[in-house]
Amino acid sequence: MDLFVAIFxxxxxxxxxxxxxxLGELVVEKSGVLNLGxxxxxxxxxxxxxxxxxxxxxxxxxxxxxxxxxxxxxxxxGVLALTFLTxxxxxxxxxxxxxxxxxxFLGRNFGSAPIDALxxxxxxxxxxxxxIGPMVFRFDPMVYFAIACFLVITxxxxxxxxxxxxxxxxxxxxxAHAIGFPVIRIRYLAVLFGxxxxxxxxxxxxxxxxxxxxxxxxxxKGWIALALVVFATWRPLRVLLGAWLFGGMTILQLQGQALGxxxxxxxxxxxxxxxxxxxxxxxxQNRQMLAQHFPASLAKPFRPAS
Amino acid sequence: xxxxxxxxxxxxxxxxxxxxDDISLSIMPGEIHAVLGENGAGKSTxxxxxxxxxxxxxxEIYCDGRLIAAHDPASxxxxxxxxxxxxxxxxxxxxxxxxxxxSLPGRFDLDALAxxxxxxxxxxxxxxxxxxxxxxxxxxxxxRVEIVRCLLRSPKLLILxxxxxxxxPQAVVKLFETLRQLAxxxxxxxxxxxxxxxxxxxxxxxxxxxxGRVTGTAKPKQTTSLELARMMVGSQLPEMHVSPAMPGExxxxxxRGLTAAPRDRYGVALEGVSFAVHGGEIVGLAxxxxxxxxxxxxxxxxxxxxxxxxxxxxxxxxxAHLGAGQRRRLGMAFVPEERLGRGxxxxxxxxxxxxxxxxxxGIVRNGLVDRGKAAAFAKGVIDRFKVKANGPQASAQxxxxxxxxxxxxxxxxALAPKLFLVSQPTWGVDVGAAAFIRQTLVDxxxxxxxxxxxxxxxxxxxxxCDRLLVxxxxxxxxxxxxxxxxxxxxxxLMTNRASGTKGKDLALxx
Numbered sequence: 001m002d003l004f005v006a007i008f009x010x011x012x013x014x015x016x017x018x019x020x021x022x023l024g025e026l027v028v029e030k031s032g033v034l035n036l037g038x039x040x041x042x043x044x045x046x047x048x049x050x051x052x053x054x055x056x057x058x059x060x061x062x063x064x065x066x067x068x069x070x071x072x073x074x075x076x077x078g079v080l081a082l083t084f085l086t087x088x089x090x091x092x093x094x095x096x097x098x099x100x101x102x103x104x105f106l107g108r109n110f111g112s113a114p115i116d117a118l119x120x121x122x123x124x125x126x127x128x129x130x131x132i133g134p135m136v137f138r139f140d141p142m143v144y145f146a147i148a149c150f151l152v153i154t155x156x157x158x159x160x161x162x163x164x165x166x167x168x169x170x171x172x173x174x175x176a177h178a179i180g181f182p183v184i185r186i187r188y189l190a191v192l193f194g195x196x197x198x199x200x201x202x203x204x205x206x207x208x209x210x211x212x213x214x215x216x217x218x219x220x221k222g223w224i225a226l227a228l229v230v231f232a233t234w235r236p237l238r239v240l241l242g243a244w245l246f247g248g249m250t251i252l253q254l255q256g257q258a259l260g261x262x263x264x265x266x267x268x269x270x271x272x273x274x275x276x277x278x279x280x281x282x283x284x285q286n287r288q289m290l291a292q293h294f295p296a297s298l299a300k301p302f303r304p305a306s
Numbered sequence: 307x308x309x310x311x312x313x314x315x316x317x318x319x320x321x322x323x324x325x326x327d328d329i330s331l332s333i334m335p336g337e338i339h340a341v342l343g344e345n346g347a348g349k350s351t352x353x354x355x356x357x358x359x360x361x362x363x364x365x366e367i368y369c370d371g372r373l374i375a376a377h378d379p380a381s382x383x384x385x386x387x388x389x390x391x392x393x394x395x396x397x398x399x400x401x402x403x404x405x406x407x408x409s410l411p412g413r414f415d416l417d418a419l420a421x422x423x424x425x426x427x428x429x430x431x432x433x434x435x436x437x438x439x440x441x442x443x444x445x446x447x448x449x450r451v452e453i454v455r456c457l458l459r460s461p462k463l464l465i466l467x468x469x470x471x472x473x474x475p476q477a478v479v480k481l482f483e484t485l486r487q488l489a490x491x492x493x494x495x496x497x498x499x500x501x502x503x504x505x506x507x508x509x510x511x512x513x514x515x516x517x518g519r520v521t522g523t524a525k526p527k528q529t530t531s532l533e534l535a536r537m538m539v540g541s542q543l544p545e546m547h548v549s550p551a552m553p554g555e556x557x558x559x560x561x562r563g564l565t566a567a568p569r570d571r572y573g574v575a576l577e578g579v580s581f582a583v584h585g586g587e588i589v590g591l592a593x594x595x596x597x598x599x600x601x602x603x604x605x606x607x608x609x610x611x612x613x614x615x616x617x618x619x620x621x622x623x624x625x626a627h628l629g630a631g632q633r634r635r636l637g638m639a640f641v642p643e644e645r646l647g648r649g650x651x652x653x654x655x656x657x658x659x660x661x662x663x664x665x666x667x668g669i670v671r672n673g674l675v676d677r678g679k680a681a682a683f684a685k686g687v688i689d690r691f692k693v694k695a696n697g698p699q700a701s702a703q704x705x706x707x708x709x710x711x712x713x714x715x716x717x718x719x720a721l722a723p724k725l726f727l728v729s730q731p732t733w734g735v736d737v738g739a740a741a742f743i744r745q746t747l748v749d750x751x752x753x754x755x756x757x758x759x760x761x762x763x764x765x766x767x768x769x770x771c772d773r774l775l776v777x778x779x780x781x782x783x784x785x786x787x788x789x790x791x792x793x794x795x796x797x798x799l800m801t802n803r804a805s806g807t808k809g810k811d812l813a814l815x816x
Contacts, residue, residue: 161414
């Protein structure tokens with residue numbers, strides 16, 4: 001039972017950075033923009049949050065700094081892709097490489113010492129309930145914040161007029177423009193939000209999940225976040241479940257390595273990536289669903305007719 | 307009485323063309339006024355000027371006796387002027403009610419709006435389900451959404467741009483009922499069309515345009531179609547020459563007991579479809595849209611294949627399992643109903659579009675495209691079929707609907723097919739081009755080819771076909787000889803099964 005509780009709790013924590021990054025990218029893609037630079041923005045967020053902590057800033061400020069670093073990085077992409085109508089694939093890839101470089105440069109002075117991780121909350125009374133307590137009520141605040149983000153984003157996309165406008169901008173910017181919506185401004189806001197969320201995800205990695213600095217510490221999580229959005233057929237709930245699946249596989253393979261299963265650890269490390277992609281590929285086969293949720297003008301540049 | 311809308315001496319030029327030249331007209335409250343003209347006559351420009359989407363170079367617009375000075379779509383709507391475009395401005399992935407909510411000011415209350423939509427759409431006899439997603443709707447239903455969107459704002463003047471070019475005959479009847487009801491309530495309607503019969507049936511008055519000028523005004527109900535056509539086209543319409551058919555002995559296309567599942571959730575299953583088309587004759591397939599035509603055409607063209615090779619035979623050869631390319635190799639040619647996107651690649655030049663199906667005529671050698679030959683092939687089609695285009699280098703999307711259709715039909719005929727399959731040959735095509743295309747089909751069949759025409763326009767089928775088939779709920783009727791049948795019989799076959807159990811569904815769909 002203890003093992004199960006440990007795996008469950010580990011899963012939720014391992015999924016948290018992915019939830020932030022993938023939900024952010026979901027909003028970006030729903031507006032019809034493809035920002036491939038998630039990995040770079042996460043690394044920027046991780047580096048700046050870590051920097052803020054060793055500079056002595058309080059934890060919430062450090063995490064916010066990580067988010068803002070991600071947003072700043074995404075602004076770079078926004079200017080290229082939305083104002084200058086650069087190819088979005090190229091601009092996104094450039095951002096991924098740029099973020100990885102900048103974060104590595106900053107990290108040269110971080111040293112290898114761990115920092116004090118983000119404190120966990122011990123919800124009074126509730127956290128003492130056997131089994132349920134450690135599974136639900138003993139996480140750090142960012143875990144709960146990620147789930148709150150999921151709820152708010154789902155509500156925003158499907159229950160508010162602003163969310164509806166965002167989705168229609170992603171389907172047909174021409175029609176949205178004709179009705180009179182400021183397509184470019186809406187897309188900028190979506191891109192900035194995506195950057196903020198990716199930055200928060202990165203910050204979580206460096207100050208909560210593994211509170212020490214390692215170059216390229218995201219280890220491809222930005223790319224997994226991108227894949228999650230696509231294979232989750234652009235639906236928030238599936239993004240959340242996909243992130244948990246990935247988190248669960250990560251913890252399982254760690255347990256497997258700890259138990260000394262006779263499989264090379266490199267292969268075990270690849271397992272979460274493979275399993276997540278495989279499951280999502282299988283559930284994304286429904287074309288009817290795709291037609292409903294796919295932002296039809298994804299990655300197509302839009303210039304409003306004068 | 308003060309006219310609802312009055313135009314005085316409207317002029318509008320674009321670089322190289324005078325779209326509107328000194329146009330004046332006036333429309334009374336509750337009047338249904340037709341603006342009649344061929345494609346390119348300046349109708350759409352005029353409507354944009356009325357709606358404020360384009361500005362006139364000179365001239366004045368009065369609404370209820372007041373001069374409209376500065377003008378844009380928002381101020382038009384404030385005045386009670388609404389427009390239903392030919393190409394709908396709807397988002398496919400969201401629901402009807404969400405689409406409508408986006409263009410309405412005020413509170414975002416989908417439930418209240420949905421109730422209002424249901425209410426209004428029922429009052430005007432065009433039921434729509436506000437919770438359905440637009441991509442699941444037929445074109446007719448989409449148009450209803452657009453009209454309901456306008457009606458929700460209680461317009462004083464409603465502009466409809468070619469509203470029936472995408473509708474089935476039944477949907478047209480319903481639309482006309484709605485429009486008459488609206489007019490009776492005092493709303494003025496501007497009805498843009500090039501279809502004479504519709505204008506005569508619906509409209510109180512008409513202004514006819516040709517080359518941007520008014521060439522006449524008329525009371526359509528008291529004017530013969532010939533007179534209206536002369537004002538529109540400026541010369542006598544070409545007469546059709548349909549000589550008697552000389553069908554060959556063995557069928558070129560044979561369909562035997564073809565049964566197939568629907569294409570998607572809103573498709574129709576085909577049940578035991580059997581018919582034959584011989585060389586030298588034109589067979590028409592009539593039916594209300596959404597009765598299995600899409601499935602049948604996909605199976606005949608080879609876009610969809612069938613497990614039983616014998617279900618479809620082309621030139622006696624079992625072909626149902628063959629793909630589109632292999633069927634073309636057997637001498638079949640195909641013109642799909644979607645010109646842009648299926649029949650042609652919109653941004654590509656005509657010579658490139660010619661290569662798409664003309665590559666078997668020696669244009670491609672050793673995997674390389676001979677550009678000179680491709681251009682010559684396209685040029686040949688342009689000349690022979692009188693396509694108005696800026697040469698083989700013109701992009702497909704730069705052509706008008708009628709000219710692109712002539713090019714696509716011409717491209718396929720240039721392949722000298724033994725079997726010619728064409729779907730909706732004259733949808734959204736102007737009168738002159740439509741007559742030309744129909745004559746081309748007749749000539750092709752009289753030269754020995756087997757021609758199958760799928761169309762929702764009964765007039766067209768009665769004009770050119772030798773035999774008629776009727777498709778209803780996925781079943782195809784036995785063939786009717788055109789000279790021995792009439793519209794009533796065909797109309798009955800088109801709807802008789804529909805009046806039974808599935809009648810209600812059908813009413814909702816069209």
